[in-house]
Amino acid sequence: MFDWAQNIADWFVYDVLNLSKEQHLVGALSFFIYDTTKILILLFVVIFFMGIVNSYFPIDKVKNYLSRNKLFGLEYLMASLFGVVTPFCSCSSVPLFIGFVRGGIPLGVTFSFLITSPLVNEIAIGLFVGLFGLKTTIIYVVSGVLLGTISGIIFQNLKLEGYLTPWVKEVLANAQRDQDIFQVEKYSFKQRLPIIWAEVVKILKGIIPYVLVGIAIGGLMHGYIPEGFFEKYMDEDNLFAVPIATILAIPMYSNASGILPVVQVLVAKGIPLGTAIAFMMGVIGLSLPEAMLLKKVMSVKLITIFFAVVTLCIIISGYLFNIIL
Amino acid sequence: MTKVIKILGTGCPKCQSMTGIVKDVVSTNNIDATIEKVEDIMEIMKLDVMTTPALVIDDVITIKGRVPSKDEVLALLN
Numbered sequence: 001m002f003d004w005a006q007n008i009a010d011w012f013v014y015d016v017l018n019l020s021k022e023q024h025l026v027g028a029l030s031f032f033i034y035d036t037t038k039i040l041i042l043l044f045v046v047i048f049f050m051g052i053v054n055s056y057f058p059i060d061k062v063k064n065y066l067s068r069n070k071l072f073g074l075e076y077l078m079a080s081l082f083g084v085v086t087p088f089c090s091c092s093s094v095p096l097f098i099g100f101v102r103g104g105i106p107l108g109v110t111f112s113f114l115i116t117s118p119l120v121n122e123i124a125i126g127l128f129v130g131l132f133g134l135k136t137t138i139i140y141v142v143s144g145v146l147l148g149t150i151s152g153i154i155f156q157n158l159k160l161e162g163y164l165t166p167w168v169k170e171v172l173a174n175a176q177r178d179q180d181i182f183q184v185e186k187y188s189f190k191q192r193l194p195i196i197w198a199e200v201v202k203i204l205k206g207i208i209p210y211v212l213v214g215i216a217i218g219g220l221m222h223g224y225i226p227e228g229f230f231e232k233y234m235d236e237d238n239l240f241a242v243p244i245a246t247i248l249a250i251p252m253y254s255n256a257s258g259i260l261p262v263v264q265v266l267v268a269k270g271i272p273l274g275t276a277i278a279f280m281m282g283v284i285g286l287s288l289p290e291a292m293l294l295k296k297v298m299s300v301k302l303i304t305i306f307f308a309v310v311t312l313c314i315i316i317s318g319y320l321f322n323i324i325l
Numbered sequence: 326m327t328k329v330i331k332i333l334g335t336g337c338p339k340c341q342s343m344t345g346i347v348k349d350v351v352s353t354n355n356i357d358a359t360i361e362k363v364e365d366i367m368e369i370m371k372l373d374v375m376t377t378p379a380l381v382i383d384d385v386i387t388i389k390g391r392v393p394s395k396d397e398v399l400a401l402l403n
Contacts, residue, residue, distance in 0.1 A: 058376075058389075058390075059375050059376055059390070060375065060389075063375065088376055088390070089337060089339055089376070089377070089390070090337075091334070091335050091336070091337030091339065091340070091377055092375065092376045092377050092390065094335065094366055095335075095366065095369055095370060095374060095375050095376065095377060096375045096376065098366070098370050098375075099370070099373070099374075099375035100375075102370070167367070171370075195391075195397075198394055199391060202392070293335070296366055
């Protein structure tokens with residue numbers, strides 16, 4: 001699909017710049033141009049598509065839907081799926097949490113949404129398609145959705161309402177399955193387009209530096225780390241690899257877009273995909289600043305349980321992938 | 326009549342960037358308005374906003390969950 005990008009990269013490096021094919025660094029440059037072009041195009045397409053979906057299906061609709069419909073157990077899956085198409089800025093997690101709780105949505109269902117939404121987001125999907133191909137992307141998205149669903153069900157059964165902060169308990173007591181008077185934005189697609197466009201540009205501008213640095217580092221490592229280098233440390237039989245990778249990932253929240261290109265090279269050099277996916281889920285899905293924000297609504301104990309359950313689910317899925325793939 | 330502008334947000338970068346844009350539009354166009362930053366989560370929840378930053382003009386929620394452009398803010402204020 002992206003042969004043309006490879007052709008452009010080769011043409012630019014070998015014909016325009018007139019560099020020799022034999023040199024190590026020249027190959028890396030061609031690889032860098034090819035990878036960057038491909039990934040930026042994919043990011044653009046995915047972010048743009050999500051922007052359109054989000055414009056027609058905003059968070060308020062998600063909340064009203066979940067609060068209105070009795071889904072007989074499917075609500076966890078639905079909340080998790082909604083999480084995929086409705087990205088939110090981590091600073092919105094507290095108002096979102098309260099909004100859901102107040103709408104009478106069970107705590108577990110709210111957690112399903114809060115886990116999947118950052119874990120499976122448009123930037124991660126764009127990068128995954130570009131770096132790992134469609135198959136791995138689908139595996140990542142499906143497992144992310146299931147992870148959110150299952151964690152949500154676990155939370156619901158743990159009965160953690162008592163660990164909310166007092167004022168949230170009050171909100172919970174007064175919760176009702178109300179339908180907020182929701183003003184439907186009656187805009188035409190033409191009117192929506194500039195707004196969606198501006199968001200796409202803003203998101204891309206924000207992540208491009210990280211992506212470029214990530215691909216550059218990945219490209220250099222590609223040339224200098226011997227094939228199969230990591231296999232002796234992190235092969236599938238090493239039982240500690242997955243937990244270590246996951247826990248290492250937790251503090252790396254801010255620059256997932258820079259870390260993914262590097263991880264791709266590590267996979268190429270022999271790290272098992274399950275271990276790598278567990279690591280990436282930790283990077284993308286578990287963010288310490290978000291946890292700090294949640295202190296306004298949850299006790300430290302609840303946040304700890306929240307992190308522990310999600311971490312555990314990530315580790316389990318890492319093992320599963322190493323067995324299946 | 327003086328317009329009452331409220332910017333709802335818990336202090337994230339996006340909220341600050343919205344505040345900057347709104348202040349800029351108000352001062353360059355000499356709009357008669359007061360700007361208030363609402364950072365208290367209780368206050369934000371009273372207005373039923375789930376995604377920040379949000380822009381409230383004369384008690385009407387006009388923008389939720391994104392940073393608007395200057396032109397957009399100007400159009401909303403006129």
